[in-house]
Amino acid sequence: MRLHWLVNYNFLSFSKIDSTNDEAVRISESGISGNFVILSNLQTKGKGTKGRDWESRAGDLTFSILLQNFIPVKNHFHINFxxxxxxxxxxxxxxxxxxxxxxxxxxxxxxxxxxxxKIGGILIKFITKGKNNFCIIGIGINILKVKSNLCNFAISLNELGVTINKDILLDKIITRFDMEIDDYISQGEKFSKIKNLWLKRAYKLGEFVHIWDGSQNISGLFSTLNNDGSIKLEISKNRFKNILFGDIYDHYLYK
Structure with missing residues (x-):
């Protein structure tokens, strides 16, 4: 790995850990300062969105980024996009x-x-402790062939014709992230450019979708992304609903 980003991050690598996000939480509570990249070959208690289990295997990429006092709390949701x-x-x-x-x-x-x-997922957690604020970004990317019981709704880089070492993939992601964060801060932490780029790549934009918000299913036309990161649904003609937390419903999440 090139690891040019080590100038801006402390790097921790584990052969096995409960969860890289949990380790990031422990660091945030310890009083240690700085930004961290936390990598593990295997996670025993990896979690996805809404506390769902995220199965981790040696060879797949599972890591977390811990940012301390990086951007104002009100803009933390920008990081997800x-x-x-x-x-x-x-x-x-x-x-x-x-x-x-x-x-x-x-x-x-x-x-x-x-x-x-699904080839990967992101899990964001925000913590405020005294005068300090922390943003924890957990990332999982499937590199190895997925198990047969998951092949209808999950996929991996190997299955897509790519052979890559997870350390190289990590370096590519952190190098690019560090560059994009620098640009974002230098341009005044504006969300519009990030949002517009994300919308060009959005799954089922302009289509009828179902969203599970943790307690109920909400259906409508995926109209756009709002400036607070919420999704805007047209639930009937000229009647809209904004949803800040939830997931677009898919069979691989709710079987």
């Missing part, structure tokens, strides 16, 4: 290098989709 765009760009660059054509999409709020199957 920045990192999603970064992963899109990295995967697209890899596919081009292999002369492969695959359809990559970003599914609100946290999933990375390739050819209508």
């Amino acid at each position: 920045i990192i999603a765009n970064v992963i899109f760009d990295v995967l697209n660059e890899i596919f081009i290098s292999y002369n492969l054509q695959h359809k990559i999409e970003l599914k609100w709020a946290n999933d990375i989709i390739v050819n209508n199957k």
